[in-house]
Amino acid sequence: MFGGHNNRYVYSKLFSSAMQPSNLEPFYIRAELIPSPDDITITTLITPDRFEVFEKLINHYQGPISATLHVDETPEKRKILGRLQAMYMRNPSMRRYVDVHLIVDSFERQFNYWRNVARFFARTKYILMLDVDFFPCTNLRQNLQRHPQLLGKLREGNAAIVIPAFEYGALDEGRNSDHFPRTKDALIKVVRSGHLDMFHKVWQQGHGSTNYTRWYSADQPYLVTEYTYSYEPYVVVKKDAVPWCDERFIGYGANKAACLYEIYLSGTDFWVLPNDFLIHQNHDYPEVTRRMERKLNKQIYTNFREESCYRYWRNALALGTWNSPRSSNARRECSKIPEFMELLNELDNPNSISLNSN
Numbered sequence: 355m356f357g358g359h360n361n362r363y364v365y366s367k368l369f370s371s372a373m374q375p376s377n378l379e380p381f382y383i384r385a386e387l388i389p390s391p392d393d394i395t396i397t398t399l400i401t402p403d404r405f406e407v408f409e410k411l412i413n414h415y416q417g418p419i420s421a422t423l424h425v426d427e428t429p430e431k432r433k434i435l436g437r438l439q440a441m442y443m444r445n446p447s448m449r450r451y452v453d454v455h456l457i458v459d460s461f462e463r464q465f466n467y468w469r470n471v472a473r474f475f476a477r478t479k480y481i482l483m484l485d486v487d488f489f490p491c492t493n494l495r496q497n498l499q500r501h502p503q504l505l506g507k508l509r510e511g512n513a514a515i516v517i518p519a520f521e522y523g524a525l526d527e528g529r530n531s532d533h534f535p536r537t538k539d540a541l542i543k544v545v546r547s548g549h550l551d552m553f554h555k556v557w558q559q560g561h562g563s564t565n566y567t568r569w570y571s572a573d574q575p576y577l578v579t580e581y582t583y584s585y586e587p588y589v590v591v592k593k594d595a596v597p598w599c600d601e602r603f604i605g606y607g608a609n610k611a612a613c614l615y616e617i618y619l620s621g622t623d624f625w626v627l628p629n630d631f632l633i634h635q636n637h638d639y640p641e642v643t644r645r646m647e648r649k650l651n652k653q654i655y656t657n658f659r660e661e662s663c664y665r666y667w668r669n670a671l672a673l674g675t676w677n678s679p680r681s682s683n684a685r686r687e688c689s690k691i692p693e694f695m696e697l698l699n700e701l702d703n704p705n706s707i708s709l710n711s712n
Contacts, residue, residue, distance in 0.1 A: 368474070371601035372467035375459065380475050382423070382456035383442055386449050389418035389478050394495050394590055397472035398486045399424070399465065400454075402434045407487050407635050409441055410531055412448050415490060419452045420476040422468040427458050453477070463647070465609045466599035473593060480508065482590045483613070487635045488519060489531040491541070494630040498590070504575045504625055511595025514617055516578065516587040516626040518564050519553035520545075521634040528636030538629050542570055553634055559584035560611075564626055578624035583659060583687065586610040587624065588632055589617075596622055600658060607648030608655035615659065619666050619687060621680040663688035664697065 365378045389395065395418040400408050402425065412419060423438065425431050435456075442448050455471050473481055484490070494517060498505060507513035520541065522528030527549060535541040544550040552566045563578050563585040578585075597616040603609035618624070666684045670676035676685070688694050 369467055369470060369601060372464055373459070373461040373604065376461065376467075377427075377458040378471065379456040379458075380471075381453055383438070383448075383452060383454035385418065385451050385453050387418075387451060389451075391477075391479050393418055393478045394480045394482050394498075395420050395476040395478045395593075396484050396490075397469065397476050397481045398422075398484050399468035399472060400486050402430075402437070404486050405437060405441065407489075407531075409445060409448070410635070411486060411489065412445065412452055414531075415451075416447060417451060417495065418476070418478055420455070420472045420481075421452065421486070422455050422457060422472045424457045424459075424462075424464070424468060426462075427460060431458065461604070463605040464601065465605075466603050466613065467601045469599045469613065470601065473598075476593055479593055480590060481593050482517070482588065484588050484632075488588060488632040489534055489635055490517070490630070490632055491534050491536050492538075492630040494590075494627065497627065497630055501575050501627075504627075507623075507625070508590065508592060511592045512622060514587075514589040514591045514596070514614075514622050514624050515575075516564055516589055516624050517630050517632050518566065518569055518626065519561055519588055519632045519634065520550050521553040521555075522550055522636060524549065525636045528634060531633070531635055534633045538631065541631060545570075550633075553632075557584075560586050563587075563624075569626060569628065572626070572628040574628055575625045576628070578626060581618060581624065581683070581687070583615050583655075583690075584611050585618075585624075586614050589614070589624070591617065591622070596620060602654060602658070603651055605647030605651065606644040607651035608658075609651065612655060612658055615687075616662055619662055619684045621683055623683070659687075660691055660693050663691055663694045667694075667698075 362377065366374055396415060397420045399422045425434050453475060455475055457468065457471065469483065504513060504515065508515060535544055541550065552561050554560050559582050563580050563582055564587055565580065568576060597620050599613040603612055663684065667676065667688065670681045670684065675681055
Protein backbone atom coordinates (compact mmCIF):
# COMPACT_ATOMS: atom_id res chain seq x y z
CA MET A 355 0.00 0.00 0.00
CA PHE A 356 2.59 2.53 1.17
CA GLY A 357 6.28 2.33 0.27
CA GLY A 358 7.81 0.34 -2.55
CA HIS A 359 11.02 -0.28 -4.45
CA ASN A 360 12.89 2.79 -5.62
CA ASN A 361 15.58 2.38 -8.27
CA ARG A 362 17.16 5.84 -8.29
CA TYR A 363 19.58 4.97 -11.07
CA VAL A 364 16.84 3.94 -13.51
CA TYR A 365 14.59 6.85 -12.66
CA SER A 366 17.42 9.36 -13.00
CA LYS A 367 17.76 8.20 -16.61
CA LEU A 368 14.02 8.09 -17.29
CA PHE A 369 13.69 11.69 -16.13
CA SER A 370 17.20 12.80 -16.91
CA SER A 371 16.38 16.43 -17.73
CA ALA A 372 14.93 17.07 -14.29
CA MET A 373 17.04 18.59 -11.54
CA GLN A 374 18.89 16.00 -9.49
CA PRO A 375 19.21 14.43 -6.99
CA SER A 376 15.54 13.58 -6.74
CA ASN A 377 14.05 10.73 -4.75
CA LEU A 378 11.13 9.22 -6.68
CA GLU A 379 8.92 6.55 -5.15
CA PRO A 380 6.28 5.33 -7.65
CA PHE A 381 3.02 4.00 -6.24
CA TYR A 382 3.66 5.36 -2.77
CA ILE A 383 -0.09 4.81 -2.69
CA ARG A 384 -1.52 2.22 -5.08
CA ALA A 385 -5.23 2.10 -5.92
CA GLU A 386 -7.03 -1.07 -4.92
CA LEU A 387 -8.91 -1.22 -8.23
CA ILE A 388 -7.06 -2.16 -11.41
CA PRO A 389 -8.59 0.21 -14.00
CA SER A 390 -9.89 -0.86 -17.40
CA PRO A 391 -7.18 -0.24 -20.02
CA ASP A 392 -9.66 1.77 -22.10
CA ASP A 393 -10.56 4.14 -19.27
CA ILE A 394 -9.22 7.69 -18.98
CA THR A 395 -6.80 8.39 -16.14
CA ILE A 396 -6.54 11.93 -14.83
CA THR A 397 -2.83 12.70 -14.53
CA THR A 398 -2.09 15.56 -12.20
CA LEU A 399 0.37 16.96 -9.71
CA ILE A 400 -0.20 17.99 -6.13
CA THR A 401 1.56 19.92 -3.42
CA PRO A 402 0.58 20.00 0.26
CA ASP A 403 -1.45 23.20 -0.16
CA ARG A 404 -3.68 21.50 -2.75
CA PHE A 405 -4.91 18.52 -0.71
CA GLU A 406 -8.42 19.96 -0.33
CA VAL A 407 -9.08 20.41 -4.06
CA PHE A 408 -7.38 17.08 -4.73
CA GLU A 409 -9.88 15.30 -2.51
CA LYS A 410 -12.77 17.07 -4.23
CA LEU A 411 -11.44 15.89 -7.59
CA ILE A 412 -11.20 12.31 -6.30
CA ASN A 413 -14.74 12.30 -4.95
CA HIS A 414 -16.20 13.79 -8.11
CA TYR A 415 -14.35 11.91 -10.84
CA GLN A 416 -14.85 8.38 -9.48
CA GLY A 417 -12.26 7.03 -11.87
CA PRO A 418 -8.52 6.39 -12.15
CA ILE A 419 -6.17 9.18 -11.07
CA SER A 420 -2.38 9.15 -11.26
CA ALA A 421 -0.97 11.97 -9.14
CA THR A 422 2.56 13.13 -8.42
CA LEU A 423 3.09 14.55 -4.93
CA HIS A 424 6.15 16.72 -4.34
CA VAL A 425 7.44 17.17 -0.81
CA ASP A 426 10.55 19.04 0.35
CA GLU A 427 13.11 17.19 2.43
CA THR A 428 12.28 19.15 5.60
CA PRO A 429 10.99 18.36 9.10
CA GLU A 430 7.49 19.05 7.74
CA LYS A 431 7.66 16.00 5.45
CA ARG A 432 6.40 13.53 8.06
CA LYS A 433 3.45 15.75 8.94
CA ILE A 434 2.52 16.17 5.26
CA LEU A 435 2.67 12.44 4.58
CA GLY A 436 0.59 11.90 7.69
CA ARG A 437 -2.09 14.17 6.24
CA LEU A 438 -1.99 12.19 3.01
CA GLN A 439 -2.36 8.90 4.86
CA ALA A 440 -5.27 10.31 6.88
CA MET A 441 -7.01 11.26 3.60
CA TYR A 442 -6.39 7.75 2.30
CA MET A 443 -7.82 6.10 5.40
CA ARG A 444 -11.00 8.17 5.52
CA ASN A 445 -11.78 8.25 1.79
CA PRO A 446 -12.90 5.01 0.11
CA SER A 447 -12.78 6.64 -3.35
CA MET A 448 -9.12 7.45 -2.86
CA ARG A 449 -8.37 3.90 -1.82
CA ARG A 450 -10.26 2.57 -4.82
CA TYR A 451 -9.07 4.84 -7.63
CA VAL A 452 -5.92 6.83 -6.81
CA ASP A 453 -2.23 6.12 -7.37
CA VAL A 454 0.15 8.62 -5.76
CA HIS A 455 3.81 8.82 -6.78
CA LEU A 456 6.03 10.57 -4.26
CA ILE A 457 8.92 12.88 -5.15
CA VAL A 458 11.12 14.12 -2.31
CA ASP A 459 13.69 16.76 -3.22
CA SER A 460 14.51 20.42 -2.72
CA PHE A 461 13.42 21.64 -6.17
CA GLU A 462 10.14 23.54 -6.28
CA ARG A 463 7.79 23.71 -9.28
CA GLN A 464 9.37 21.15 -11.61
CA PHE A 465 5.93 20.91 -13.16
CA ASN A 466 6.87 19.05 -16.35
CA TYR A 467 8.93 16.46 -14.49
CA TRP A 468 5.99 15.90 -12.16
CA ARG A 469 3.60 15.65 -15.13
CA ASN A 470 5.81 13.05 -16.81
CA VAL A 471 5.93 10.94 -13.66
CA ALA A 472 2.13 10.92 -13.34
CA ARG A 473 1.77 9.99 -17.00
CA PHE A 474 4.51 7.34 -16.99
CA PHE A 475 2.87 5.40 -14.18
CA ALA A 476 -0.75 5.84 -15.33
CA ARG A 477 -2.36 2.43 -15.84
CA THR A 478 -4.73 3.13 -18.75
CA LYS A 479 -4.26 3.77 -22.47
CA TYR A 480 -5.69 7.29 -22.26
CA ILE A 481 -4.98 10.20 -19.96
CA LEU A 482 -6.45 13.61 -19.20
CA MET A 483 -3.59 16.03 -18.50
CA LEU A 484 -5.14 18.20 -15.79
CA ASP A 485 -4.05 20.68 -13.14
CA VAL A 486 -5.45 19.60 -9.78
CA ASP A 487 -7.28 22.88 -9.18
CA PHE A 488 -9.57 22.36 -12.21
CA PHE A 489 -12.94 20.73 -11.67
CA PRO A 490 -14.40 18.54 -14.47
CA CYS A 491 -18.05 19.54 -14.23
CA THR A 492 -19.45 16.97 -16.66
CA ASN A 493 -19.12 13.24 -17.25
CA LEU A 494 -16.65 13.56 -20.09
CA ARG A 495 -15.91 9.81 -20.22
CA GLN A 496 -19.58 9.09 -20.87
CA ASN A 497 -20.05 12.01 -23.24
CA LEU A 498 -17.03 11.05 -25.32
CA GLN A 499 -18.74 7.77 -26.21
CA ARG A 500 -21.27 9.79 -28.22
CA HIS A 501 -18.58 10.71 -30.75
CA PRO A 502 -17.26 7.43 -32.22
CA GLN A 503 -15.31 9.12 -35.02
CA LEU A 504 -13.40 11.24 -32.53
CA LEU A 505 -12.82 8.19 -30.36
CA GLY A 506 -11.34 6.48 -33.39
CA LYS A 507 -8.87 9.35 -33.87
CA LEU A 508 -7.97 9.13 -30.19
CA ARG A 509 -7.33 5.37 -30.43
CA GLU A 510 -5.12 5.93 -33.48
CA GLY A 511 -3.13 8.54 -31.56
CA ASN A 512 -4.05 11.33 -33.97
CA ALA A 513 -6.17 13.51 -31.67
CA ALA A 514 -5.81 15.55 -28.51
CA ILE A 515 -9.31 16.18 -27.18
CA VAL A 516 -9.71 19.64 -25.66
CA ILE A 517 -11.94 20.25 -22.62
CA PRO A 518 -12.69 24.02 -22.53
CA ALA A 519 -11.65 25.73 -19.28
CA PHE A 520 -13.49 28.52 -17.46
CA GLU A 521 -12.88 30.78 -14.49
CA TYR A 522 -14.95 33.01 -12.20
CA GLY A 523 -13.95 36.65 -12.28
CA ALA A 524 -14.42 37.13 -8.55
CA LEU A 525 -11.90 35.13 -6.56
CA ASP A 526 -14.32 34.06 -3.83
CA GLU A 527 -17.05 32.96 -6.28
CA GLY A 528 -14.75 30.35 -7.77
CA ARG A 529 -13.45 28.77 -4.59
CA ASN A 530 -16.29 26.30 -3.95
CA SER A 531 -16.89 23.73 -6.71
CA ASP A 532 -20.16 22.66 -5.06
CA HIS A 533 -21.78 25.68 -6.72
CA PHE A 534 -20.33 25.20 -10.20
CA PRO A 535 -22.76 24.60 -13.11
CA ARG A 536 -22.99 20.99 -14.26
CA THR A 537 -24.49 21.42 -17.75
CA LYS A 538 -23.55 23.53 -20.75
CA ASP A 539 -26.86 25.42 -20.65
CA ALA A 540 -26.34 26.29 -17.00
CA LEU A 541 -22.77 27.38 -17.67
CA ILE A 542 -23.80 29.66 -20.55
CA LYS A 543 -26.29 31.40 -18.25
CA VAL A 544 -23.51 32.16 -15.76
CA VAL A 545 -21.26 33.36 -18.60
CA ARG A 546 -24.00 35.71 -19.84
CA SER A 547 -24.39 37.07 -16.31
CA GLY A 548 -20.77 38.19 -16.46
CA HIS A 549 -19.57 36.08 -13.53
CA LEU A 550 -17.79 33.40 -15.57
CA ASP A 551 -15.58 33.46 -18.66
CA MET A 552 -12.79 31.58 -20.41
CA PHE A 553 -9.84 30.76 -18.18
CA HIS A 554 -7.30 33.61 -17.95
CA LYS A 555 -9.21 35.82 -20.35
CA VAL A 556 -6.55 38.52 -20.02
CA TRP A 557 -4.10 36.11 -21.67
CA GLN A 558 -6.03 35.20 -24.82
CA GLN A 559 -3.12 33.25 -26.28
CA GLY A 560 -3.41 30.65 -23.52
CA HIS A 561 -6.89 29.33 -24.35
CA GLY A 562 -8.23 31.52 -27.15
CA SER A 563 -7.53 28.90 -29.84
CA THR A 564 -10.36 26.83 -28.36
CA ASN A 565 -12.69 29.43 -29.96
CA TYR A 566 -15.20 29.89 -27.15
CA THR A 567 -17.62 31.79 -29.41
CA ARG A 568 -17.91 28.69 -31.57
CA TRP A 569 -18.10 26.38 -28.56
CA TYR A 570 -21.18 28.10 -27.12
CA SER A 571 -23.26 27.01 -30.13
CA ALA A 572 -21.44 23.78 -31.06
CA ASP A 573 -23.21 20.43 -30.87
CA GLN A 574 -20.41 18.38 -32.48
CA PRO A 575 -16.64 18.21 -31.92
CA TYR A 576 -14.68 20.69 -34.02
CA LEU A 577 -11.07 21.08 -35.07
CA VAL A 578 -8.85 23.81 -33.63
CA THR A 579 -7.83 25.82 -36.70
CA GLU A 580 -6.17 28.91 -35.19
CA TYR A 581 -3.38 27.31 -33.14
CA THR A 582 -0.80 29.54 -31.44
CA TYR A 583 2.37 28.45 -29.67
CA SER A 584 1.08 29.78 -26.33
CA TYR A 585 -2.00 27.55 -26.45
CA GLU A 586 -2.20 25.35 -23.35
CA PRO A 587 -5.58 23.58 -23.13
CA TYR A 588 -6.38 20.59 -20.97
CA VAL A 589 -6.52 17.54 -23.20
CA VAL A 590 -7.26 13.84 -23.37
CA VAL A 591 -4.56 11.97 -25.32
CA LYS A 592 -3.43 8.43 -25.93
CA LYS A 593 -0.73 7.81 -23.34
CA ASP A 594 1.88 6.27 -25.65
CA ALA A 595 1.19 8.35 -28.76
CA VAL A 596 2.36 11.86 -27.87
CA PRO A 597 5.71 13.40 -26.87
CA TRP A 598 6.72 13.88 -23.24
CA CYS A 599 6.81 17.26 -21.53
CA ASP A 600 10.23 18.89 -21.68
CA GLU A 601 11.65 18.89 -18.15
CA ARG A 602 13.93 21.89 -18.66
CA PHE A 603 11.05 24.19 -17.80
CA ILE A 604 11.20 24.94 -14.08
CA GLY A 605 8.54 27.11 -12.45
CA TYR A 606 5.71 29.19 -13.87
CA GLY A 607 5.49 30.14 -17.50
CA ALA A 608 5.55 28.15 -20.76
CA ASN A 609 5.89 24.74 -19.12
CA LYS A 610 2.46 23.44 -20.15
CA ALA A 611 2.52 25.37 -23.45
CA ALA A 612 5.76 23.55 -24.33
CA CYS A 613 4.03 20.21 -23.70
CA LEU A 614 1.18 21.12 -26.02
CA TYR A 615 3.47 22.67 -28.64
CA GLU A 616 5.42 19.47 -29.10
CA ILE A 617 2.23 17.42 -29.16
CA TYR A 618 0.98 19.67 -31.96
CA LEU A 619 4.25 19.49 -33.92
CA SER A 620 4.15 15.69 -33.74
CA GLY A 621 1.07 15.70 -35.99
CA THR A 622 -1.64 15.47 -33.34
CA ASP A 623 -4.68 17.61 -34.12
CA PHE A 624 -6.69 19.31 -31.38
CA TRP A 625 -10.43 18.62 -31.29
CA VAL A 626 -12.81 20.41 -28.91
CA LEU A 627 -15.59 18.51 -27.16
CA PRO A 628 -18.89 20.42 -27.56
CA ASN A 629 -20.61 19.83 -24.21
CA ASP A 630 -17.89 19.27 -21.61
CA PHE A 631 -16.02 21.87 -19.60
CA LEU A 632 -13.73 22.51 -16.64
CA ILE A 633 -13.88 25.30 -14.08
CA HIS A 634 -10.91 26.61 -12.15
CA GLN A 635 -11.15 26.40 -8.37
CA ASN A 636 -9.80 29.84 -7.57
CA HIS A 637 -6.88 30.41 -5.23
CA ASP A 638 -4.21 33.01 -4.56
CA TYR A 639 -1.01 33.01 -6.63
CA PRO A 640 2.56 34.00 -5.61
CA GLU A 641 2.63 36.87 -8.11
CA VAL A 642 6.25 37.99 -7.59
CA THR A 643 7.53 34.46 -8.13
CA ARG A 644 5.33 34.00 -11.20
CA ARG A 645 6.60 37.18 -12.86
CA MET A 646 10.23 36.24 -12.34
CA GLU A 647 9.87 32.64 -13.52
CA ARG A 648 7.80 33.59 -16.55
CA LYS A 649 10.56 35.96 -17.67
CA LEU A 650 13.16 33.21 -17.36
CA ASN A 651 11.04 30.60 -19.15
CA LYS A 652 10.15 32.97 -21.99
CA GLN A 653 13.68 32.78 -23.36
CA ILE A 654 13.88 29.03 -22.81
CA TYR A 655 10.63 28.62 -24.75
CA THR A 656 11.88 30.73 -27.66
CA ASN A 657 14.92 28.45 -27.96
CA PHE A 658 12.80 25.34 -27.41
CA ARG A 659 10.48 26.15 -30.30
CA GLU A 660 13.39 26.54 -32.72
CA GLU A 661 15.09 23.37 -31.43
CA SER A 662 11.85 21.39 -31.70
CA CYS A 663 11.27 22.50 -35.28
CA TYR A 664 14.77 21.53 -36.27
CA ARG A 665 14.42 18.12 -34.60
CA TYR A 666 11.03 17.34 -36.15
CA TRP A 667 12.23 18.51 -39.56
CA ARG A 668 15.31 16.26 -39.40
CA ASN A 669 13.21 13.33 -38.22
CA ALA A 670 10.60 13.82 -40.95
CA LEU A 671 13.26 14.14 -43.65
CA ALA A 672 14.84 10.87 -42.53
CA LEU A 673 11.45 9.14 -42.67
CA GLY A 674 10.40 10.83 -45.90
CA THR A 675 7.31 12.35 -44.25
CA TRP A 676 8.05 16.08 -44.21
CA ASN A 677 5.58 16.78 -47.02
CA SER A 678 2.96 14.35 -45.71
CA PRO A 679 -0.27 15.35 -43.91
CA ARG A 680 1.25 14.12 -40.64
CA SER A 681 3.84 16.92 -40.80
CA SER A 682 1.44 19.70 -41.79
CA ASN A 683 1.29 21.10 -38.23
CA ALA A 684 5.09 21.22 -38.02
CA ARG A 685 5.42 22.84 -41.45
CA ARG A 686 2.86 25.48 -40.55
CA GLU A 687 4.32 26.38 -37.15
CA CYS A 688 7.98 26.13 -38.04
CA SER A 689 7.57 28.44 -41.01
CA LYS A 690 6.71 31.18 -38.48
CA ILE A 691 10.17 31.07 -36.91
CA PRO A 692 12.62 33.33 -38.81
CA GLU A 693 15.70 31.63 -37.33
CA PHE A 694 14.50 28.23 -38.48
CA MET A 695 13.81 29.53 -41.99
CA GLU A 696 17.26 31.15 -42.10
CA LEU A 697 18.79 27.84 -41.11
CA LEU A 698 17.02 26.04 -43.94
CA ASN A 699 18.20 28.66 -46.39
CA GLU A 700 21.79 27.85 -45.46
CA LEU A 701 21.43 24.20 -46.37
CA ASP A 702 22.76 22.81 -49.63
CA ASN A 703 19.41 22.19 -51.28
CA PRO A 704 16.69 24.19 -49.52
CA ASN A 705 14.54 24.45 -52.64
CA SER A 706 13.72 20.76 -52.40
CA ILE A 707 11.86 21.35 -49.13
CA SER A 708 8.34 22.69 -49.12
CA LEU A 709 7.39 24.36 -45.87
CA ASN A 710 4.05 25.70 -46.93
CA SER A 711 2.41 22.68 -48.56
CA ASN A 712 -0.55 21.23 -46.68
